[in-house]
Amino acid sequence: MSKIAVIGAGAWGTALAAHAARRDHEVHLWSREPEVVRDIEEHHENRGFLGGVTLPKTIRASTDPGEVLRGASVVLLVPPSAYLRAVATTMAPHVPKDAHVVIATKGIENDTLELMNEVVAEAMPSRDRNALAVLSGPSFAREVASGLPTDVVVASKNDTVASEVASALHTPMFRVYTSKDPVGVEVGGALKNVLAIASGACDGLGLGTNARAALITRGLSEMARFGVALGGDPLTFMGLGGVGDLILTSTGALSRNRSLGMKIAEGVDAKTYLASQRAVAEGYGTAKAAWQLAQKLGVDAPITEQVYHVLHEGRPLMEAMKLLMTRAQKQELWGLDAK
Numbered sequence: 352m353s354k355i356a357v358i359g360a361g362a363w364g365t366a367l368a369a370h371a372a373r374r375d376h377e378v379h380l381w382s383r384e385p386e387v388v389r390d391i392e393e394h395h396e397n398r399g400f401l402g403g404v405t406l407p408k409t410i411r412a413s414t415d416p417g418e419v420l421r422g423a424s425v426v427l428l429v430p431p432s433a434y435l436r437a438v439a440t441t442m443a444p445h446v447p448k449d450a451h452v453v454i455a456t457k458g459i460e461n462d463t464l465e466l467m468n469e470v471v472a473e474a475m476p477s478r479d480r481n482a483l484a485v486l487s488g489p490s491f492a493r494e495v496a497s498g499l500p501t502d503v504v505v506a507s508k509n510d511t512v513a514s515e516v517a518s519a520l521h522t523p524m525f526r527v528y529t530s531k532d533p534v535g536v537e538v539g540g541a542l543k544n545v546l547a548i549a550s551g552a553c554d555g556l557g558l559g560t561n562a563r564a565a566l567i568t569r570g571l572s573e574m575a576r577f578g579v580a581l582g583g584d585p586l587t588f589m590g591l592g593g594v595g596d597l598i599l600t601s602t603g604a605l606s607r608n609r610s611l612g613m614k615i616a617e618g619v620d621a622k623t624y625l626a627s628q629r630a631v632a633e634g635y636g637t638a639k640a641a642w643q644l645a646q647k648l649g650v651d652a653p654i655t656e657q658v659y660h661v662l663h664e665g666r667p668l669m670e671a672m673k674l675l676m677t678r679a680q681k682q683e684l685w686g687l688d689a690k
C-alpha cells in the first residue's frame with residue numbers, strides 16, 4: 352500500500368482515485384472546488400463531475416496541496432490541459448522528492464504548442480524530465496469508476512518509473528501496460544480527441560459507417576505522422592494510447608468530444624455548447640494547437656485542418672467534408688506518407 356495523490360477532481364481524477372482506493376492505496380484527492388471536497392468527504396460522491404457513482408469511503412479530499420501531497424509516492428496530475436501548467440506550478444513545492452509524477456491529462460497546450468510532459472517539466476524544473484510518466488489509453492472515467500474492465504498504458508523514458516507506476520495501479524480489471532514512448536502515447540491521447548469530433552460530426556450528419564471507418568483509419572495515419580514528427584515510435588499508434596483510444600472516443604457514446612461533433616452536425620455553435628457544459632472537450636482547444644503544430648512541423652494533417660476550420664473559423668461542416676473528399680488521390684502508406 353502506498354499513498355497516491357490525485358491532483359484534479361474532475362471525472363477522470365475521481366475515477367482514478369476510486370480505482371486506486373479499491374486497490375487498497377491511501378488516496379488523497381485535490382480539488383480546487385470546496386464543494387467537491389465536501390461532497391466526496393461527506394457523501395462519497397462527486398455530483399459535480401461524476402454523479403451517480405458511489406466512491407470508496409477511504410478517499411480523502413482537500414483543497415490544500417500540502418496536505419494532499421505529503422508522503423505521496425505517486426502523484427497523478429489530472430487537470431484539463433489548459434490549466435495543467437498553473438496547477439503543476441502550484442503543486443511543485445509540495446511534491447515529495449522521490450515521488451513518481453504521472454500525467455493523465457490529454458492535450459496540447461495552446462500558444463506554446465507543447466505536449467503535457469513538456470509543460471510539467473517546465474512547471475516542475477527541479478524534477479528529472481526523463482522520469483515523468485504519462486497515463487493514457489481507452490478509458491472512460493465512468494466505466495473505470497464503475498469497476499468495468501479497462502486497459503491503459505503508462506509510458507516513461509525511465510523503465511523503472513513506468514513499471515513501478517504500472518504495478519501500483521494494475522489489477523485484473525484495470526490492466527496497466529508499460530511503454531518507453533511517452534511522446535507517442537501523448538500524441539495519441541491528444542489527437543484522438545480532435546478526430547473524435549470529426550467522427551461525431553460524421554455520424555451526426557448521417558454519413559454512414561463506411562465514412563466513419565475511413566475517418567478513423569485515415570485519422571490514425573494522421574496521428575502517426577504527428578507522432579513521428581515529434582520523435583515518437585509509429586508502432587505506438589497500434590496500441591492502447593493510439594488506435595485503442597481513437598476507436599473508443601470516435602465510437603463511444605460517453606465521449607464528450609464525439610458529442611461535440613454530433614452537436615455541430617445539428618447546427619449548434621461549438622462555443623455556445625461548450626459554455627453550457629461543466630465538463631471539458633479537450634479536442635476543441637487541441638484542434639487549434641494541433642493545426643498550428645502541423646503547419647510548424649510540415650505534417651500533412653487534413654482532418655485536423657478541417658476540424659480546426661469548422662470549430663474556430665466558422666467553416667460550414669458540409670464544405671469541410673467536401674474539401675476532405677476531394678483531396679488528390681494517393682497511395683495508402685502507413686503513417687509516414689507525409690504528403
Ligand SMILES: NC(=O)c1ccc[n+]([C@@H]2O[C@H](COP(=O)([O-])OP(=O)(O)OC[C@H]3O[C@@H](n4cnc5c(N)ncnc54)[C@H](O)[C@@H]3O)[C@@H](O)[C@H]2O)c1
Pocket residue numbers: 359360361362363364365383384400429430431432434438455456457458490491492493629630631633
Ligand atoms: N473524463 C474522462 O473519461 C477522461 C478519461 C481519460 C482522460 N481524461 C482527461 O483528463 C483531463 C481532465 O478531464 P476530466 O474529464 O477529469 O475533467 P471534467 O471535464 O470532468 O472536469 C473539469 C475539470 O476542470 C477543472 N477546472 C475548471 N476550471 C479550472 C481552473 N481554472 N483551474 C484548474 N482546474 C479547473 C475542474 O475543477 C474539473 O476538475 C482531460 O485532459 C481529459 O481529456 C478524461
Ligand SMILES: O=P(O)(O)OC[C@H](O)CO
Pocket residue numbers: 457488489490491492544547596599600605606607608609631632633
Ligand atoms: O469523453 P472524452 O471524449 O473526453 O474521452 C475520454 C477519454 O479520453 C477516453 O479515453
